[in-house]
Amino acid sequence: MDTGKGNGSDQYASDLSSIKEAHERIKSVIHNTPVFSSDTLNVMAGRRLLFKCECFQKGGASNAVLSLDEEQAAKGVVTHSSGNHAAALSLAAQMRGIPAYIVVPSNAPKCKVKNVIRYGGEVIWCEPTFESRQVTADKVQQDTGAVLIHPYNDSRIISGQGTISLELLEQFPEIDTLIVPISGGGLISGVALAAKSINPSIRVLAAEPVGANDAALSKEKGRVVTLPQTNTIADGLRAFLGDLTWPIVRDLVDAVITVDDKEIVEAMKLCYEILKVAVEPSGAIGLAAVLSDSFQQNPLWADCKHVAIIVSGGNIDLDVLWEALSKR
Amino acid sequence: MDTGKGNGSDQYASDLSSIKEAHERIKSVIHNTPVFSSDTLNVMAGRRLLFKCECFQKGGASNAVLSLDEEQAAKGVVTHSSGNHAAALSLAAQMRGIPAYIVVPSNAPKCKVKNVIRYGGEVIWCEPTFESRQVTADKVQQDTGAVLIHPYNDSRIISGQGTISLELLEQFPEIDTLIVPISGGGLISGVALAAKSINPSIRVLAAEPVGANDAALSKEKGRVVTLPQTNTIADGLRAFLGDLTWPIVRDLVDAVITVDDKEIVEAMKLCYEILKVAVEPSGAIGLAAVLSDSFQQNPLWADCKHVAIIVSGGNIDLDVLWEALSKR
Numbered sequence: 001m002d003t004g005k006g007n008g009s010d011q012y013a014s015d016l017s018s019i020k021e022a023h024e025r026i027k028s029v030i031h032n033t034p035v036f037s038s039d040t041l042n043v044m045a046g047r048r049l050l051f052k053c054e055c056f057q058k059g060g061a062s063n064a065v066l067s068l069d070e071e072q073a074a075k076g077v078v079t080h081s082s083g084n085h086a087a088a089l090s091l092a093a094q095m096r097g098i099p100a101y102i103v104v105p106s107n108a109p110k111c112k113v114k115n116v117i118r119y120g121g122e123v124i125w126c127e128p129t130f131e132s133r134q135v136t137a138d139k140v141q142q143d144t145g146a147v148l149i150h151p152y153n154d155s156r157i158i159s160g161q162g163t164i165s166l167e168l169l170e171q172f173p174e175i176d177t178l179i180v181p182i183s184g185g186g187l188i189s190g191v192a193l194a195a196k197s198i199n200p201s202i203r204v205l206a207a208e209p210v211g212a213n214d215a216a217l218s219k220e221k222g223r224v225v226t227l228p229q230t231n232t233i234a235d236g237l238r239a240f241l242g243d244l245t246w247p248i249v250r251d252l253v254d255a256v257i258t259v260d261d262k263e264i265v266e267a268m269k270l271c272y273e274i275l276k277v278a279v280e281p282s283g284a285i286g287l288a289a290v291l292s293d294s295f296q297q298n299p300l301w302a303d304c305k306h307v308a309i310i311v312s313g314g315n316i317d318l319d320v321l322w323e324a325l326s327k328r
Numbered sequence: 329m330d331t332g333k334g335n336g337s338d339q340y341a342s343d344l345s346s347i348k349e350a351h352e353r354i355k356s357v358i359h360n361t362p363v364f365s366s367d368t369l370n371v372m373a374g375r376r377l378l379f380k381c382e383c384f385q386k387g388g389a390s391n392a393v394l395s396l397d398e399e400q401a402a403k404g405v406v407t408h409s410s411g412n413h414a415a416a417l418s419l420a421a422q423m424r425g426i427p428a429y430i431v432v433p434s435n436a437p438k439c440k441v442k443n444v445i446r447y448g449g450e451v452i453w454c455e456p457t458f459e460s461r462q463v464t465a466d467k468v469q470q471d472t473g474a475v476l477i478h479p480y481n482d483s484r485i486i487s488g489q490g491t492i493s494l495e496l497l498e499q500f501p502e503i504d505t506l507i508v509p510i511s512g513g514g515l516i517s518g519v520a521l522a523a524k525s526i527n528p529s530i531r532v533l534a535a536e537p538v539g540a541n542d543a544a545l546s547k548e549k550g551r552v553v554t555l556p557q558t559n560t561i562a563d564g565l566r567a568f569l570g571d572l573t574w575p576i577v578r579d580l581v582d583a584v585i586t587v588d589d590k591e592i593v594e595a596m597k598l599c600y601e602i603l604k605v606a607v608e609p610s611g612a613i614g615l616a617a618v619l620s621d622s623f624q625q626n627p628l629w630a631d632c633k634h635v636a637i638i639v640s641g642g643n644i645d646l647d648v649l650w651e652a653l654s655k656r
Binding site for chain 1 (some may be wrong): 362364366368384386390439441444447543599600601602603604605606607
């Protein structure tokens with residue numbers, strides 16, 4: 001499997017120079033997303049919070065797609081992730097004028113499929129099992145010659161995500177802490193690599209649902225832990241670490257803060273009501289983490305004064321969201 | 329009643345120079361709100377749409393509060409509007425360190441009261457009638473000497489709103505059309521005054537719910553029409569024009585586009601799902617208007633190519649919103 005490896009240093013799947021290259025490559029097509037703040041939330045958190053609104057980012061897979069040479073690109077790209085990556089990959093492919101084949105399990109939420117189609121992706125249905133997704137994606141690759149772009153275990157994706165730190169630290173060099181949602185680890189790997197290269201003393205904290213706490217367990221055990229099942233409203237945070245993201249998470253993420261679904265929902269409401277940002281539960285988890293007792297009462301974090309929170313995720317389906325909320 | 333009149337020209341309650349003064353006065357305390365766009369929505373609308381996200385604005389009453397001299401300001405401000413103005417006035421007063429007395433009817437939605445308290449406003453309850461609001465506000469004025477800041481029928485508010493056009497047209501001088509929600513007319517009056525002074529050929533269209541179509545009727549009859557009752561999910565758009573806003577709406581608003589609640593809800597969903605912006609129904613009405621048949625099929629608007637839409641409103645209460653949606 002081509003995971004785009006080789007772009008980065010030998011130590012990790014990416015590095016600061018790959019991330020800077022990615023930034024040059026994509027800066028004309030991505031949004032430099034706004035950073036929001038709220039005195040009300042600062043008071044609640046007892047420190048200054050800076051919300052980097054990546055939920056407004058539509059160019060999330062641009063680096064991967066624009067990294068392909070002409071010959072590779074002509075055959076298109078394929079992924080078997082649904083979710084935000086599928087939509088972002090479809091859009092990036094559409095902008096380059098190449099096909100995007102998106103393998104989608106038959107039980108996928110309507111809104112995810114809608115977003116893929118909205119951005120010109122070609123939906124290829126499969127059975128709702130990991131094996132079927134893999135087999136179907138392999139077949140698409142064989143039939144079309146398309147390049148597989150994994151949602152997180154891919155150097156090009158990791159480097160693209162790292163550009164978030166370049167934007168943030170250029171605008172707010174005083175940031176001393178970054179709080180980042182963790183799922184498969186692509187986002188936090190890029191963010192941590194860039195941020196710690198620029199400022200080695202910066203803290204990078206992962207935010208994870210207790211019902212999908214594989215990253216917390218992995219850090220504890222010193223090896224990748226997967227879970228037999230996950231149980232959280234934050235459906236974007238159910239993936240497990242990959243072989244490219246784990247070494248970065250192991251070495252560069254200072255701690256994992258786990259929060260329960262109640263904390264996530266409360267934070268989501270604050271995002272809507274105070275920031276006016278329509279996040280999915282996964283996107284609100286950083287705010288949940290900074291407001292949680294486990295963060296607030298840990299003396300290790302007492303001197304985190306300028307805290308940037310990455311607000312990710314954008315697959316909002318009002319109907320589905322409410323159904324999930326009303327079951328709580 | 330002091331409506332702040334006298335700041336503007338003789339013809340209208342405000343003018344370009346008052347609006348520029350307002351901009352100087354408030355620019356250090358307001359957000360220059362971001363302008364979002366979406367290829368998907370451009371395709372749906374058949375033209376380029378620019379969404380000016382005033383829903384992120386927390387400084388909506390700054391001009392009114394900062395216009396007061398020290399002696400006036402010391403006694404505080406009072407209003408009998410609930411809604412966004414009440415929250416904005418509370419915040420602006422808090423930033424200046426003066427009291428804000430907010431007269432709130434006993435049946436007001438929880439979230440509105442919550443926002444007022446969040447921003448340091450003092451809630452004064454009254455009966456849920458127009459008379460009681462008026463009498464209670466008068467009494468507060470007499471008891472405290474606070475200055476009444478009307479939510480829309482006030483030159484200082486109108487001038488403050490006009491600064492939106494300054495920001496927009498500086499960034500996008502190619503804009504040929506502005507679509508603005510209309511309720512009491514404060515927002516659209518400021519926006520229209522500034523925009524038409526800068527570019528007389530620009531079109532300013534009001535967006536209004538059919539269930540609260542008093543502005544459409546007023547334009548039709550050539551006089552202020554009020555309605556015995558209103559019926560719309562867009563609860564921020566139920567007010568009627570005032571004596572300061574009516575002449576501006578009469579002369580400078582090219583047309584009123586009315587949309588039904590179904591169109592508003594559809595547009596609101598697009599705001600959440602595509603723009604990722606958490607708007608209340610009132611805030612989505614501009615998008616509803618540009619997508620409506622009455623706009624799309626009117627040859628008058630065929631050459632509206634660069635359309636700015638003001639996305640206003642920020643009183644989101646997820647629970648209340650869903651209740652309203654589920655009743656439809």
